[in-house]
Amino acid sequence: MKGAAAIEVRDLTVAYRDKPVLWDIDLTVPPGVLMAVVGPNGAGKTTFVKALLGLLPVSAGRIRFFDAPYEASRQQIAYVPQRGSVDWDFPTSVLDVVMMGRYGRLGWIRRPGKREREQAREALARVGMEDFAGRQIRQLSGGQQQRVFLARALVQDARVYLMDEPFQGVDAVTERAIIDLLRALRSEGRTLLVVHHDLQTVEEYFDRVMLLNVRRIASGPVEQAFTTENLRLTYGGRIAFLRSANAADAADPAAP
Amino acid sequence: MEHLFSDYTLRMVALGSAVLGLVSGGLGTYAVLRGQSLLGDAISHAALPGVALAFLLTGSKTPLALMIGAALAGWLATLWILSVTETTRIKYDSMLALTLSVFFGAGLVLLTWIRQRAGASQAGLDTFLFGQASSLVWRDVVAMAIPGGGALALMLLFWKELKLLAFDPEYGRTMGLPMRRVDLLLTALLVVAIVIGLQTVGVVLMSAMIVAPAAAGRQWTDALWKMVLLSAGFGAAGGVTGAVLSSLETGLPTGPLIVLCMGAIVAASLFFAPNRGLLGQRLRRRRNAGRFQRETVLLDLYALGMQHADPLRPHPQGAVQAMRAKDIPVDRLLMRLNKEGLVRRAAGGWGLTDAGLRHAETLQKERR
Amino acid sequence: MTQAEIEIQMLAVVVAAACALPGAFLVLRKMAMMSDAISHAILPGIVAAFFLTHNLNSPLLILAAAATGVFAVLLVELLMSTQRVREDAAIGLVFPVLFSIGVLLIARYAGDVHLDADAVLLGEPAFAPFDRLVALGRDIGPRALYAMGAVGLANVAFVALFYKELKIAAFDAGLAATLGFAPTLIHYGLMTSVSITAVAAFDAVGSILVVALMVAPPTAAYLLTDRLRDMILLSAGLGVVAAVAGFQAARLLDVSIAGAMASAAGVVFAIVWLAAPRYGVLAGRRRRIRQKWEFAEKMLAIHLFNHEGLPEADTEHRIGHLEEHLSWEQDFARRVVRRAQSNGLVRRADDDLLALTPKGRAAASEAITNL
Numbered sequence: 001m002k003g004a005a006a007i008e009v010r011d012l013t014v015a016y017r018d019k020p021v022l023w024d025i026d027l028t029v030p031p032g033v034l035m036a037v038v039g040p041n042g043a044g045k046t047t048f049v050k051a052l053l054g055l056l057p058v059s060a061g062r063i064r065f066f067d068a069p070y071e072a073s074r075q076q077i078a079y080v081p082q083r084g085s086v087d088w089d090f091p092t093s094v095l096d097v098v099m100m101g102r103y104g105r106l107g108w109i110r111r112p113g114k115r116e117r118e119q120a121r122e123a124l125a126r127v128g129m130e131d132f133a134g135r136q137i138r139q140l141s142g143g144q145q146q147r148v149f150l151a152r153a154l155v156q157d158a159r160v161y162l163m164d165e166p167f168q169g170v171d172a173v174t175e176r177a178i179i180d181l182l183r184a185l186r187s188e189g190r191t192l193l194v195v196h197h198d199l200q201t202v203e204e205y206f207d208r209v210m211l212l213n214v215r216r217i218a219s220g221p222v223e224q225a226f227t228t229e230n231l232r233l234t235y236g237g238r239i240a241f242l243r244s245a246n247a248a249d250a251a252d253p254a255a256p
Numbered sequence: 257m258e259h260l261f262s263d264y265t266l267r268m269v270a271l272g273s274a275v276l277g278l279v280s281g282g283l284g285t286y287a288v289l290r291g292q293s294l295l296g297d298a299i300s301h302a303a304l305p306g307v308a309l310a311f312l313l314t315g316s317k318t319p320l321a322l323m324i325g326a327a328l329a330g331w332l333a334t335l336w337i338l339s340v341t342e343t344t345r346i347k348y349d350s351m352l353a354l355t356l357s358v359f360f361g362a363g364l365v366l367l368t369w370i371r372q373r374a375g376a377s378q379a380g381l382d383t384f385l386f387g388q389a390s391s392l393v394w395r396d397v398v399a400m401a402i403p404g405g406g407a408l409a410l411m412l413l414f415w416k417e418l419k420l421l422a423f424d425p426e427y428g429r430t431m432g433l434p435m436r437r438v439d440l441l442l443t444a445l446l447v448v449a450i451v452i453g454l455q456t457v458g459v460v461l462m463s464a465m466i467v468a469p470a471a472a473g474r475q476w477t478d479a480l481w482k483m484v485l486l487s488a489g490f491g492a493a494g495g496v497t498g499a500v501l502s503s504l505e506t507g508l509p510t511g512p513l514i515v516l517c518m519g520a521i522v523a524a525s526l527f528f529a530p531n532r533g534l535l536g537q538r539l540r541r542r543r544n545a546g547r548f549q550r551e552t553v554l555l556d557l558y559a560l561g562m563q564h565a566d567p568l569r570p571h572p573q574g575a576v577q578a579m580r581a582k583d584i585p586v587d588r589l590l591m592r593l594n595k596e597g598l599v600r601r602a603a604g605g606w607g608l609t610d611a612g613l614r615h616a617e618t619l620q621k622e623r624r
Numbered sequence: 625m626t627q628a629e630i631e632i633q634m635l636a637v638v639v640a641a642a643c644a645l646p647g648a649f650l651v652l653r654k655m656a657m658m659s660d661a662i663s664h665a666i667l668p669g670i671v672a673a674f675f676l677t678h679n680l681n682s683p684l685l686i687l688a689a690a691a692t693g694v695f696a697v698l699l700v701e702l703l704m705s706t707q708r709v710r711e712d713a714a715i716g717l718v719f720p721v722l723f724s725i726g727v728l729l730i731a732r733y734a735g736d737v738h739l740d741a742d743a744v745l746l747g748e749p750a751f752a753p754f755d756r757l758v759a760l761g762r763d764i765g766p767r768a769l770y771a772m773g774a775v776g777l778a779n780v781a782f783v784a785l786f787y788k789e790l791k792i793a794a795f796d797a798g799l800a801a802t803l804g805f806a807p808t809l810i811h812y813g814l815m816t817s818v819s820i821t822a823v824a825a826f827d828a829v830g831s832i833l834v835v836a837l838m839v840a841p842p843t844a845a846y847l848l849t850d851r852l853r854d855m856i857l858l859s860a861g862l863g864v865v866a867a868v869a870g871f872q873a874a875r876l877l878d879v880s881i882a883g884a885m886a887s888a889a890g891v892v893f894a895i896v897w898l899a900a901p902r903y904g905v906l907a908g909r910r911r912r913i914r915q916k917w918e919f920a921e922k923m924l925a926i927h928l929f930n931h932e933g934l935p936e937a938d939t940e941h942r943i944g945h946l947e948e949h950l951s952w953e954q955d956f957a958r959r960v961v962r963r964a965q966s967n968g969l970v971r972r973a974d975d976d977l978l979a980l981t982p983k984g985r986a987a988a989s990e991a992i993t994n995l
Binding site: 104109 | 291413414415416417422424426427428429430432433474477478479482483
């Protein structure tokens with residue numbers, strides 16, 4: 001791998017109350033890719049993302065972003081949590097939520113000002129929500145909530161985006177808009193790691209994939225890693241969908 | 257002279273209750289939004305042994321000394337709740353109930369201990385149970401206003417951090433903001449808000465001063481700063497009203513009256529607030545249901561007209577009624593439509609006006 | 625102990641045991657704060673019934689209190705159903721308002737009768753021996769003891785009769801409904817039991833300390849066992865311990881009996897919290913230290929297993945690599961390797977290169993499949 005990887009994970013193990021949730025994960029994400037993390041429920045996808053973000057204590061292993069530890073690269077990383085992780089009845093406006101993405105750079109006590117408002121409006125325009133800036137968040141639909149979260153991450157202007165199920169429960173139009181946005185971010189050279197649950201769209205949306213079930217089953221370019229064999233290993237006997245015929249099943253199952 | 261004295265008392269009681277309501281209302285907003293409404297109850301009960309210990313150690317009943325003791329005990333209780341729930345499988349609500357009752361029991365032991373050691377001089381500590389607003393003097397009001405004002409000032413200073421803490425603390429952590437410290441700060445501010453109220457409303461009812469203003473404020477607005485302002489305002493208004501009411505007749509305790517006023521404000525807000533209010537919601541529903549029924553009748557008339565290839569042709573009321581169940585008041589609906597200028601009365605009964613025809617055509621498209 | 629003291633001690637024991645029964649279910653159902661809410665909210669009911677009967681021992685008081693307690697629960701649920709306030713706020717609104725009404729009623733109308741808010745709040749079992757129950761012309765003991773005993777027996781009967789239903793409702797209300805166990809009925813049955821216990825006990829321990837006896841012993845028992853039956857028995861047992869220790873301490877120090885009982889319940893809990901064999905803090909710490917090593921050994925085995933036979937094995941399997949990649953301290957890595965070696969999980973292929981033994985391989989693959 002030439003140059004520093006955007007995300008480099010070595011031997012990552014995370015335990016919850018003495019019970020391991022992630023075992024010995026290795027992963028290298030080169031810069032400028034759009035990568036999916038897939039796996040069954042309880043496979044540790046969300047845990048993985050949270051561990052990368054330093055939200056959970058790590059039992060062992062090393063995580064680096066552009067060859068620097070997380071603490072040093074925080075400004076380079078933006079996070080899009082699951083939509084259901086917050087109370088959407090909270091009394092605040094769309095613009096306010098998006099501006100929260102600037103709080104990290106503002107530092108203590110300083111209030112967001114005109115500049116932050118401008119940035120927030122631009123980000124809202126990018127997700128097609130410019131008309132909703134003054135709207136209260138409890139009036140939003142699921143897809144709109146998701147777009148607000150994306151806009152909040154956009155104003156962070158990060159090099160790495162970590163997203164937890166951004167397509168969960170959104171309508172088809174929003175899904176289309178989101179994937180267009182993700183692709184645009186990739187073409188700007190940003191790196192995106194996306195927890196994804198819809199196996200049908202992996203090949204269409206992403207260029208890399210990690211299959212995760214407590215351990216990393218496989219990772220790499222989609223055509224190499226997203227094989228029937230690897231899916232069976234990941235999902236066990238529970239896999240219940242027909243793979244398209246053009247899937248590259250012959251490839252190396254454990255490409256780094 | 258007598259009159260002047262009672263006026264002074266009333267002024268102090270009203271002022272003290274207003275300060276208390278302002279602070280507890282403002283800070284209670286965060287407790288309610290974070291689902292920690294009952295933490296205030298635990299803190300206020302847990303403050304009792306702190307009050308007693310402060311008196312035992314300093315031998316003084318100055319409000320400041322007692323407040324510091326109360327604050328330390330309340331703060332310790334909160335840390336104990338957090339540490340037990342984090343290190344064991346015990347649930348948060350069990351710890352709240354356990355801590356508030358055990359700390360209160362320890363406070364009672366200390367109070368009775370003081371009573372038999374120090375004789376009658378512990379009188380005045382008992383007032384912390386129910387509060388005794390009528391004994392407030394200027395010194396007490398100042399002792400409430402300074403820490404209370406300080407707490408509100410800190411809340412304004414760390415506005416953006418507290419907002420993030422209440423809305424999405426995990427996201428805040430990913431940006432490198434020390435949300436845990438912000439959490440400790442907010443708890444400390446809440447402790448201050450509770451402690452300054454103990455002398456006025458007492459440990460038992462203090463939690464209502466945290467919860468009620470915010471619960472009322474929430475109904476009127478969807479903006480955090482407006483909610484904080486409204487809660488503080490409701491808190492102050494409830495405090496003053498309760499204080500004034502209690503002065504109307506001797507022997508009526510101030511604390512419970514303040515709580516009842518706050519309860520009334522909450523009830524009024526739940527019913528009458530413009531957007532979230534239950535009354536408004538019911539009216540809106542009824543209005544929508546009414547409009548839907550009228551539109552249905554309008555479309556019926558349109559459909560009847562189309563059958564005769566003349567949409568403007570009048571039809572007898574019975575024909576319209578026949579298209580719907582008997583309990584649909586077609587006559588009244590037609591009258592309303594007539595008033596709106598969509599339907600006209602004609603020789604053969606009821607017919608669409610030109611405006612009614614246009615409206616029916618758009619509806620037809622929408623409903624399909 | 626004098627005769628009166630023995631009677632007080634008996635009363636304390638009966639109160640503690642009676643409170644522990646509904647308390648265990650409150651704790652399990654994450655409704656512990658309901659005990660606080662109900663014990664305060666019943667005050668207006670008690671006051672109203674007292675005005676009607678002018679008798680603090682009238683059974684009407686118990687009925688009225690139970691009705692008010694259930695009314696408070698209904699009010700909380702009504703508030704929640706509007707979806708305008710959350711459960712914690714609803715509880716925090718309802719009980720202070722009801723309690724305030726009770727206090728105001730007392731202040732306004734009770735005057736100098738024997739009922740004041742302090743007494744309701746604090747309770748005082750020391751007076752119990754003065755109120756005797758006389759049957760067939762003979763003094764058979766303090767009335768409170770019989771009243772509390774009756775409530776305790778009612779609680780035992782309730783729990784025994786509806787044990788299965790209570791159990792299912794405590795662990796899975798949804799399942800209880802689908803099985804036709806009427807969780808709502810069980811729910812209100814429990815709330816009634818809490819209300820009745822609270823009103824019977826307020827004379828002896830007051831409305832705040834009844835919370836300590838309802839919540840602290842079951843919370844401690846929750847750290848000692850996983851079985852419902854044991855938890856109920858332990859709750860009652862620990863409650864009795866607190867009642868005895870508390871009363872004896874109060875006698876010695878001449879302080880509030882009810883306060884001392886609540887404090888003792890707190891001390892009992894604190895001891896259990898520290899020393900419980902499985903779920904206590906110390907046990908947890910010890911287990912974590914032990915598991916840290918077992919965990920590290922397992923991790924080492926799985927690490928080797930994952931890279932076994934792959935080209936990178938030559939680097940991944942070096943001890944020096946463990947320090948770098950598992951971010952283990954050099955010292956720690958060496959100790960883990962030594963332990964794993966002595967347990968026969970790994971062997972040294974050469975000075976620095978590790979390899980799995982068959983036993984280590986089996987352990988690793990078993991660990992993986994069990995994940």
